[in-house]
Amino acid sequence: MSAGNASGGIIPGATAGARPLFWAVTLLGLALVYAPAVYLLAASLNPGRQLGLVPPSEFSLVWYQALGGERRLLAALVESLWIGLATAVVATPAGLAAALAYRALQRGRGAFFLFLMFALFVPGTIQGLGLSVVFKLVAVRPGWLAVAASHVLWALPFAFTVSLMGLAAVKPSMEKAARDLGAGPWRTFADVIFPLVRGAVVSAFVFSFLLSFNEYARAYYLVGRQNTLPLHMFGAMNAGTSPTIYAFSGLVLFGSILIVGLLGLMMGRRRGS
Amino acid sequence: MTQVEASARPRRPGLPRPPLAALPAALLVVGLGLAPLALIAFWSFWRFDPATYWITPDYTLASYAALMDTGRLPVLLRTLGLSALTAALATLLALPAAAVIGLMSGPRKAAVLIALFTVPFFTSALIRAFAWRLVLGRNGAINQTLVAAGLIDEPLEWLLFSNFAVIVGMLAAYLPFAVVPLVLAFGRIEPSVIRASQDLGAGFWTTFRRVILPLVLPGAVAGFLFVFVVALGTSSEIQLLGGAGDSSISIMINDVMRVVNFPLAFAIATVVVAVAVAVLLVAVRFFRLSKLFEDLGT
Numbered sequence: 001m002s003a004g005n006a007s008g009g010i011i012p013g014a015t016a017g018a019r020p021l022f023w024a025v026t027l028l029g030l031a032l033v034y035a036p037a038v039y040l041l042a043a044s045l046n047p048g049r050q051l052g053l054v055p056p057s058e059f060s061l062v063w064y065q066a067l068g069g070e071r072r073l074l075a076a077l078v079e080s081l082w083i084g085l086a087t088a089v090v091a092t093p094a095g096l097a098a099a100l101a102y103r104a105l106q107r108g109r110g111a112f113f114l115f116l117m118f119a120l121f122v123p124g125t126i127q128g129l130g131l132s133v134v135f136k137l138v139a140v141r142p143g144w145l146a147v148a149a150s151h152v153l154w155a156l157p158f159a160f161t162v163s164l165m166g167l168a169a170v171k172p173s174m175e176k177a178a179r180d181l182g183a184g185p186w187r188t189f190a191d192v193i194f195p196l197v198r199g200a201v202v203s204a205f206v207f208s209f210l211l212s213f214n215e216y217a218r219a220y221y222l223v224g225r226q227n228t229l230p231l232h233m234f235g236a237m238n239a240g241t242s243p244t245i246y247a248f249s250g251l252v253l254f255g256s257i258l259i260v261g262l263l264g265l266m267m268g269r270r271r272g273s
Numbered sequence: 274m275t276q277v278e279a280s281a282r283p284r285r286p287g288l289p290r291p292p293l294a295a296l297p298a299a300l301l302v303v304g305l306g307l308a309p310l311a312l313i314a315f316w317s318f319w320r321f322d323p324a325t326y327w328i329t330p331d332y333t334l335a336s337y338a339a340l341m342d343t344g345r346l347p348v349l350l351r352t353l354g355l356s357a358l359t360a361a362l363a364t365l366l367a368l369p370a371a372a373v374i375g376l377m378s379g380p381r382k383a384a385v386l387i388a389l390f391t392v393p394f395f396t397s398a399l400i401r402a403f404a405w406r407l408v409l410g411r412n413g414a415i416n417q418t419l420v421a422a423g424l425i426d427e428p429l430e431w432l433l434f435s436n437f438a439v440i441v442g443m444l445a446a447y448l449p450f451a452v453v454p455l456v457l458a459f460g461r462i463e464p465s466v467i468r469a470s471q472d473l474g475a476g477f478w479t480t481f482r483r484v485i486l487p488l489v490l491p492g493a494v495a496g497f498l499f500v501f502v503v504a505l506g507t508s509s510e511i512q513l514l515g516g517a518g519d520s521s522i523s524i525m526i527n528d529v530m531r532v533v534n535f536p537l538a539f540a541i542a543t544v545v546v547a548v549a550v551a552v553l554l555v556a557v558r559f560f561r562l563s564k565l566f567e568d569l570g571t
Contacts, residue, residue: 009377010464015477019377022369026386029366029452032445033393036404039414043407052412094297101295113566114557116298119306121499121549123506125523126542129530130309133316153305156298158394207395214397217508217523221530230399237403237513246407249400256396264388 037257041250049243063247070244076232080213083144083228087151087212092205094152095159096197099167100189102160116160119153124217127153132221143224150218155208162207166200167193199267206263210256310546317539328535336540345525349544352522355436356504359443360451363500364493366444367451371492374452375459376467376485390452402442402513409433409441409514438514443504450503451496457565458492491560498556502549 042053047060067073102112119127131150132142140146170193178188194201216230223231229252236245320331340346370390374383393401408414409432416428431437462485470480508523520528522545529538 009375009379009383010462010467011376011477015377018372018477018481022373022377025366025369026373029370029448030389032366032441033390033401033448036408036445037396037401039408040400040404052417053414090301094301097294097296098298101293101298104294110557110564110566112295114553115302118302121502121553122306122310122546123523123549125506125508125526126313126546127306127309129526129538129542130313131305133535134309134312149305152301156301160298210395214395214399216397216399217506220527230397233397234399234509234512237399249397249403253396253400253404257392260392260395261388 037250037253040246041254044243044246044250046243063242063244064251066242066244067248067251070248072227073229073232073236073244073248076227076229079144079226080229083148083151084209084212086144086148087155088205088208090148090152091155091159091208092201095156095161095204095208096163096201098156098160099163100193102164103167117157120157124154124215125220128218128221131218135222141224142222144226146222146224147219147228148212150222151208151212151215154215154218155211158207158211159204162200162204163197166197166203169196203263203267206259210259214252214256310542313539314543314546317536317543319536321534321536326533336536337544339537340540340544345541348520348525349522349541351520352505353548355439355443355521356501356507359440359447359504360497360501362440362444363448363451364455364497366448367455367496368489368493370452371455371459371489372481372485374456375462387456390449390456393446393449398446399509399513401446402510405438405442405445405514406433409438433514434516436515439510439519442510442514443507446507446510447500447503450499454495454499454565455489455492458489458495461565462488491565494556494560495565498552502552505545505549 039053044063045059045061046052046054047058047062048054098116102109102116105112128150131146135142135146135149140149174192174196175188178192183191214230215228216234219228219231227235233245233249233252236242237249316328317336318332318334319328320333320335322329340349370386374386378386406413410416411428411430411433413433415432416425419425420428466484466488467480470484475483506523508521508527511519511521511524522541526538526541529541
């Protein structure tokens, strides 16, 4: 992405104080994003009911152990896992196909890109509301299918973009070589393109799953009797009854970060080798 | 920068024809996204029928008039203001961060920073807003630190359940939306342009102001608008961090739907989507935003 030498980027020399200033702002931004999450995790290790930090010697997993007894939470977790899987199963191939189409486009790429990104910019509440009335018309009951449908729309822009970045590894000359050797379009896809973008496809799948797993505003209008996990958690957050919600929040948050981090490492290693 | 002429692109052989591969995604976007929104806009002109708890075709602007009712307009304006402020702050934070990534880091460090700014997309906005409660609360990290340091005697009350908390929460949640387009914009700068400026004797700040800033302006505008539009639809930050009785457009829609006033909810939704689409279209038209993304995947 960035050109220039390996050590310092394209402005390696003197920057009249800009370098420390810019780095300070960057670190401030990262602190804003990550510090509360780290604090939440540390506080969840406090065995007391009064939340706050305790010295590491008093760390305890009592709130994590208490999670096993929360039946409604676990039911919501299972529901969200299934919806996340369904979302990823549909959004990933649709995103990959759209990325292939985007590359093959001669003109109108910008318009096609914006068309696919569109769902990113419609407030979730409004999209959920719209889908709920349409589903009512066509007799789709509220429930996992309705939620998954809304999540596919939400995940599609990400699945598309990740696939598109992965396709950068496919050089036009490779496709041409495959064609010259007599491979048809499907054969070229299966034997040349797909092996090269497998990592990106895995990423698109995982990202779609996580986006669905953590989505709240759309599901609000579309759930049936069984809440999804974020909806259940929102209720627990405002009830403020049990610190288990802190433990579980920390678990979900760092689970998500860990998964994305591992994917990043995996892809980085592949690119490096 | 590299591909000026669309027609100069080599025709990619051997793939399914573009319209066909685009079909599944296009059907999803139209069927699940555009069509419901169009229906909402259409129905916002109908009338609520108390007999059936649904709407009847009776073309009227009554719902739009109700938008102007007491209490509704201030919520709309407040949400617009908060979103604009958040977007401005996010852009100010994102610009130096993107400069660090695009200008001052080698490929490895840049990749790590990009990853760090991208990960939050895939975590729960709800949980991250919730976490701020612990940090900003009466007994939270900030108050405890300030009291322990002797800077204040009493915990600050305005840190949580206030506009301050909402803006901090939204800023933390939507900062990546400003960083990503700016990083793309920095990535499109030709290093030779900067070297030329330096060879001509310009110091860093002169080069930054007169060469780099104009080149990344589309990215900054895109970042501002992305954050603005996403913040317009927010609800969790205000529900978890805002003061009692604080509202936003999304919360107002939920409240209106609770009393099943469909046309009014549809009217609010229509106005918000119209604002978002108008803002994005203006930006695309005047700042050539689509150029930012054209090199992706090539």
